[in-house]
Amino acid sequence: MSGFPILSIMLAVPFLGALWCLFAPGSAESRDQNARVTALAATLIDFALGIVLWVQYVPGGPRWQFVENSNLFGKFSWALGIDGIAMLLIVLSVFLMPICILASWKSITKRVPLYMATFLVTEIMMLGVFMAQDLYLFYVFFEGGLIPMYMTIGIWGGARRIYASYKFFLYTLLGSVLMLIAMLYMTQHAGTTSIPQLMAYNFTSQAQTWLWLCFFASFAVKMPMWPVHTWLPDAHVEAPTAGSVILAGVLLKLAGYGFIRFSLPMFPEASAHWMWLVFALSMIATVYTALVALVQKDMKKLIAYSSVAHMALVTFGLFAFNQQGIEGGFLVMLGHGLVSGALFLCVGVVYDRLHTREISRYGGIADNMPAYATFFLFFTMASVGLPGLSNFPGEFLSMMGTYEQSSWAAFIAVTGIITGAAYMLYLYRRIAFGPRKNADAAAMPDLEPREWLTLAPIALAVLWMGVYPESFLKPIRGDVVLLLERLHPTAPASDAALKIPHKPAAAAVAGEH
Amino acid sequence: MDYVSSFALSLPEEILSAGAIVLMLVVAWAGDKSARVIGYVSVALLAAAAVALIGAPTSGAVGYAGAFHADTFAGFAKLLIYVSSAVAILIAPGFFETDNEPLRAEYSVLILLAAVGMGMMVSAADLLTLYVGLELNSLASYVLASFLRRDSRSAESGLKYFVLGALASGILLYGISLLYGFSGGTGFATVAQAFHGTTHGDPAYYGLLFGLVFVLAGLAFKIAAVPFHMWTPDVYEGAPTPVTAFFASAPKVAAMALTTRVAISAMGPATHDWQQIVIFCALASTILGGVAAIGQTNIKRLLAYSSINNVGFILFGLVPGTAEGASSVLFYLTIYIAMTLGSLICVLQMRTKDGLPTEQIASLAGLSRTRPGLAAAFAIFMFSLAGIPPLFGFWGKWEVFSALVAAGFWPLALIGIATSVIGAFYYLKIVKTIYFDEPAVELAPSRSLIEGVLIAIAALFVSPLGYLLIPAIELGTNAAAKSLF
Numbered sequence: 001m002s003g004f005p006i007l008s009i010m011l012a013v014p015f016l017g018a019l020w021c022l023f024a025p026g027s028a029e030s031r032d033q034n035a036r037v038t039a040l041a042a043t044l045i046d047f048a049l050g051i052v053l054w055v056q057y058v059p060g061g062p063r064w065q066f067v068e069n070s071n072l073f074g075k076f077s078w079a080l081g082i083d084g085i086a087m088l089l090i091v092l093s094v095f096l097m098p099i100c101i102l103a104s105w106k107s108i109t110k111r112v113p114l115y116m117a118t119f120l121v122t123e124i125m126m127l128g129v130f131m132a133q134d135l136y137l138f139y140v141f142f143e144g145g146l147i148p149m150y151m152t153i154g155i156w157g158g159a160r161r162i163y164a165s166y167k168f169f170l171y172t173l174l175g176s177v178l179m180l181i182a183m184l185y186m187t188q189h190a191g192t193t194s195i196p197q198l199m200a201y202n203f204t205s206q207a208q209t210w211l212w213l214c215f216f217a218s219f220a221v222k223m224p225m226w227p228v229h230t231w232l233p234d235a236h237v238e239a240p241t242a243g244s245v246i247l248a249g250v251l252l253k254l255a256g257y258g259f260i261r262f263s264l265p266m267f268p269e270a271s272a273h274w275m276w277l278v279f280a281l282s283m284i285a286t287v288y289t290a291l292v293a294l295v296q297k298d299m300k301k302l303i304a305y306s307s308v309a310h311m312a313l314v315t316f317g318l319f320a321f322n323q324q325g326i327e328g329g330f331l332v333m334l335g336h337g338l339v340s341g342a343l344f345l346c347v348g349v350v351y352d353r354l355h356t357r358e359i360s361r362y363g364g365i366a367d368n369m370p371a372y373a374t375f376f377l378f379f380t381m382a383s384v385g386l387p388g389l390s391n392f393p394g395e396f397l398s399m400m401g402t403y404e405q406s407s408w409a410a411f412i413a414v415t416g417i418i419t420g421a422a423y424m425l426y427l428y429r430r431i432a433f434g435p436r437k438n439a440d441a442a443a444m445p446d447l448e449p450r451e452w453l454t455l456a457p458i459a460l461a462v463l464w465m466g467v468y469p470e471s472f473l474k475p476i477r478g479d480v481v482l483l484l485e486r487l488h489p490t491a492p493a494s495d496a497a498l499k500i501p502h503k504p505a506a507a508a509v510a511g512e513h
Numbered sequence: 514m515d516y517v518s519s520f521a522l523s524l525p526e527e528i529l530s531a532g533a534i535v536l537m538l539v540v541a542w543a544g545d546k547s548a549r550v551i552g553y554v555s556v557a558l559l560a561a562a563a564v565a566l567i568g569a570p571t572s573g574a575v576g577y578a579g580a581f582h583a584d585t586f587a588g589f590a591k592l593l594i595y596v597s598s599a600v601a602i603l604i605a606p607g608f609f610e611t612d613n614e615p616l617r618a619e620y621s622v623l624i625l626l627a628a629v630g631m632g633m634m635v636s637a638a639d640l641l642t643l644y645v646g647l648e649l650n651s652l653a654s655y656v657l658a659s660f661l662r663r664d665s666r667s668a669e670s671g672l673k674y675f676v677l678g679a680l681a682s683g684i685l686l687y688g689i690s691l692l693y694g695f696s697g698g699t700g701f702a703t704v705a706q707a708f709h710g711t712t713h714g715d716p717a718y719y720g721l722l723f724g725l726v727f728v729l730a731g732l733a734f735k736i737a738a739v740p741f742h743m744w745t746p747d748v749y750e751g752a753p754t755p756v757t758a759f760f761a762s763a764p765k766v767a768a769m770a771l772t773t774r775v776a777i778s779a780m781g782p783a784t785h786d787w788q789q790i791v792i793f794c795a796l797a798s799t800i801l802g803g804v805a806a807i808g809q810t811n812i813k814r815l816l817a818y819s820s821i822n823n824v825g826f827i828l829f830g831l832v833p834g835t836a837e838g839a840s841s842v843l844f845y846l847t848i849y850i851a852m853t854l855g856s857l858i859c860v861l862q863m864r865t866k867d868g869l870p871t872e873q874i875a876s877l878a879g880l881s882r883t884r885p886g887l888a889a890a891f892a893i894f895m896f897s898l899a900g901i902p903p904l905f906g907f908w909g910k911w912e913v914f915s916a917l918v919a920a921g922f923w924p925l926a927l928i929g930i931a932t933s934v935i936g937a938f939y940y941l942k943i944v945k946t947i948y949f950d951e952p953a954v955e956l957a958p959s960r961s962l963i964e965g966v967l968i969a970i971a972a973l974f975v976s977p978l979g980y981l982l983i984p985a986i987e988l989g990t991n992a993a994a995k996s997l998f
Binding site: 003072073075109114136139140141143144146147150153154155161162165166169170173174178180181184185187188214272 | 882883898901902903907911915916918919923926927930931933934937938941943944948949977980981983984987
């Protein structure tokens with residue numbers, strides 16, 4: 001594949017699509033339809049290219065593959081390249097994008113060309129973040145993603161869309177600008193803007209401490225971690241369905257990716273030093289957001305809080321400093337991307353029919369929407385962490401890693417699984433079972449073919465991840481080993497009396513499935 | 514150096530002054546009918562002056578017995594000044610001719626004279642050249658501010674600018690006299706030597722220090738840095754919009770370049786003394802420029818506060834007093850004039866159906882439905898002013914903060930960049946009005962091709978395509994900054 005700039009092409013396709021959405025001639029209606037078709041075509045092409053990436057990617061090959069580098073900008077360069085971690089996140093993004101376009105096919109009726117163009121720009125920014133091999137290229141994509149998301153929430157959002165869009169933008173901006181200063185400091189001292197080189201550079205432990213905090217400010221907001229998570233429920237509730245899917249499915253993964261790519265390998269000492277902070281915040285998030293989710297009256301808000309709780313499992317795993325933890329944290333990211341995306345789609349399906357997200361307005365819809373209720377149950381079970389579905393392997397590995405590092409943290413983390421089951425099953429009971437108390441809810445028609453097309457692929461992927469997670473672990477294993485080698489000299493002492501050796505454990509875990 | 518070679522060094526200024534005088538005579542006979550033609554001739558003169566920069570005027574030589582510095586730093590600043598002046602001339606007819614009175618042909622001549630003054634400011638190697646250049650620019654500006662004679666707001670703007678400008682000139686002149694008295698000369702080199710020769714505790718040192726404070730206060734007025742910013746919102750609001758565009762761009766470049774040169778060439782040995790002043794002004798400007806803009810309902814007032822906010826960021830580049838810092842100042846200015854000119858030309862386009870200009874932010878509501886092109890350009894300028902990547906405005910902030918961090922000022926950089934989030938709020942407010950709100954007043958379609966073209970050029974420059982220009986601009990700013998040291 002050398003010489004064929006597949007990554008640049010993956011960025012160019014949505015860009016051209018966005019231009020055609022905006023500038024295609026014709027009457028208002030034909031332009032709307034043209035924008036839908038163009039956006040779907042562009043995202044499908046990117047999905048096909050994503051599959052090519054996955055097929056062509058050589059696990060155990062060179063660490064960075066599909067590398068491109070040209071010094072276009074003087075002070076930083078157009079450097080792209082991916083490892084297994086980035087590759088899987090790219091595949092997740094391009095997989096969810098066509099589904100988002102399909103989900104907005106009918107529900108978005110005003111300013112369709114602009115909507116589709118905004119979505120395609122979002123896709124460029126997300127893919128760029130995962131592909132960037134240059135510090136500032138990463139930053140440009142990372143921050144640039146704010147603009148289209150701000151527009152999506154602000155123009156096509158719900159009643160409190162203005163408030164939510166401001167909150168989303170300013171919260172994440174404040175976190176990110178601090179990261180910029182840290183990046184400037186890093187380039188001054190390391191003399192390079194290349195991410196792979198910086199990943200091998202040793203900063204002094206004093207510098208690491210505050211560099212880590214600056215990056216943490218950005219990633220903690222984006223993740224989101226307690227107590228800076230409050231923008232997320234607002235943004236989710238107000239965003240249109242597809243916006244929520246992308247927000248939960250991909251944008252929240254940017255922070256986890258940031259931890260893997262920046263915080264851990266670049267500042268290993270500081271990561272070990274601040275492990276207690278990450279664990280403490282994750283413990284609070286696990287307990288607190290689960291309790292908050294239990295009392296929500298709004299479906300989207302409930303799922304949003306469940307996202308915060310799931311993200312706590314990611315941070316637990318990533319900062320466990322062992323293979324199980326990091327691989328588990330990553331799998332939770334992938335699994336949550338699929339499942340929460342699907343859950344938001346499920347909410348969107350009924351919202352399109354009844355235009356309310358109030359849980360109490362529904363009830364007993366398993367009778368009149370059996371297919372829908374089946375899908376919803378399937379994804380609810382996946383979210384709860386039922387073995388055989390996508391979230392189980394990740395959650396299990398993540399908690400195993402956490403337990404190895406700190407039994408107390410693991411103890412708290414496991415309560416999250418129990419409460420998670422509580423609020424998700426409670427939600428499902430109130431919506432799908434019970435008496436059909438609302439006539440309009442009881443009259444809703446079941447899924448139409450377009451909705452089948454959005455939910456079925458995700459369901460298949462969820463099942464695949466649950467039954468054979470090795471497909472998703474194999475590409476990242478080499479990268480995780482390299483990361484652990486980097487972390488090993490400074491890894492904090494674990495409180496486990498019986499240390500599990502790294503290599504055999506990985507093989508054992510792989511063999512279990 | 515003999516006078517012939519000195520003349521060669523100031524060729525651009527000669528072209529502009531001679532041209533301005535001839536055009537003034539033409540205007541006296543031809544009258545206001547000739548306004549458009551005079552405008553095009555003036556733009557041609559500015560282009561000729563820009564071409565004349567190649568060669569002796571950027572050779573780095575010092576002419577006129579040490580009073581005039583013809584280096585690349587001045588050359589780069591002059592290029593920016595000429596471009597912004599030309600834009601201010603080009604956009605004028607569209608504004609004035611649709612207004613209650615025709616464009617008076619002296620408009621272009623005044624801008625040419627202001628450009629001469631600004632050229633002298635950035636080339637100054639002597640406190641007197643500095644003062645003469647500054648006054649020439651200011652006097653032309655006072656007239657321009659009150660150019661709509663029958664509009665009381667415009668007259669008020671001119672008067673306010675004049676009174677406060679005279680006060681600032683007085684402060685500046687007082688500082689110059691102190692520097693002269695304690696150093697024994699007015700040349701920047703002499704002043705620098707005097708600073709070099711004294712130490713803390715020396716009586717002469719305090720005299721020089723007072724001179725430094727007063728000179729910086731006078732210059733802070735010209736660049737509208739807090740706490741000398743009070744005139745800006747009133748003047749920007751009252752002045753005719755093309756004049757506001759001019760004020761926000763060319764004189765900002767000139768005064769900022771001048772401040773940089775004075776701080777580095779004349780007061781270089783006292784860097785630690787002026788640093789604290791600049792740090793205060795920079796932080797105060799970014800914070801006040803951000804907070805005060807939030808409540809504004811008039812777009813020109815808001816852009817005035819935005820310019821105060823941006824001046825704060827430019828001053829951050831000056832703080833380290835290094836070549837990298839000076840280079841970042843010029844880089845930021847380059848991007849800044851594109852953003853500010855672009856957004857003010859967008860303001861020019863704000864006319865209601867009956868052709869009356871409107872400046873209310875509320876009248877932008879729903880612009881993205883009625884005029885999507887203009888709305889997109891406006892949004893690009895706003896996001897760029899807020900410094901959000903992938904727009905090019907981000908790179909200006911990058912340059913400035915990179916220079917700060919390189920000089921070890923990272924705590925200041927952290928605070929400074931956090932203040933940029935305050936500013937982001939009101940830029941977002943404009944985007945929100947344009948894109949999220951329901952249409953209120955329908956704006957008239959554009960009548961001016963040239964405004965559309967200029968908006969498109971500026972928008973393309975600050976779009977991500979601008980990043981491709983980084984190596985080229987960097988080449989210029991680095992060469993310019995090097996000539997200061």
